[in-house]
Amino acid sequence: MRRDAAEYGGRFTSHLVLNEPGRPDLYNQWFDFYFPGMGRFTIWNAEIVTARQAFWDAAHNEASSRAYAALGDADLDRESKLDFEPADVSRTGKVLTYRLVKREPVRYVQFDGRTLSEQIDLLETAIIRDEPPVIYESFKLDWSYAYGIGLRIVQDVEVINQAAIEAAIDRFLAIGETDWVSSEAVPRDHLPLVREQEALASVDYPSAQLGMPVR
Incomplete structure (x- = not known):
């Protein structure tokens, strides 16, 4: 983490790019990262998603289940x-x-x-x-990971950035590094009204690989 401090701030590290120039917020709805726990030998292998992304995932999974x-x-x-x-x-x-x-x-x-x-x-x-999924902010542990302890985080924020990740780490450590679900659902007006593909298709951003706008 010390080597990556200039890129990630020093409290976590990742194999992903966090601050891609020109990347719209809608394309920054999840992130994978590692951070140390309170125990000397504890490494958390975490995935963080916005409530928006969790909502999209839940709606898509339910639609897929019904269709199949x-x-x-x-x-x-x-x-x-x-x-x-x-x-x-x-x-x-x-x-x-x-x-x-x-x-x-x-x-x-x-x-x-x-x-x-x-x-x-x-x-x-x-x-x-007609049946919008109910989403809660949460921490969910997964002990099956080969490296570290798995952790899925759902956070009601507009975008996943360094501040959002550090706030999630602080909250997780404060509750004692355990499973947790908020007692209150994320307000419906914080969640999308269209499918993920529709939302992403409405935003252009430059592609370094193609050298042209892509959707």
């Missing part, structure tokens, strides 16, 4: 199957690499002619509008 539940076994097998074809072949005929075969999406009668992806989008929009 409407498919039969044969449909599920077809949706999960991946086909590959040779991409590069040596002079002797040996296949060097493969590429994924692009398939035409299947349109289902039970979805009124929509594809699985389109049905999930439709359900997700309806869930956000």
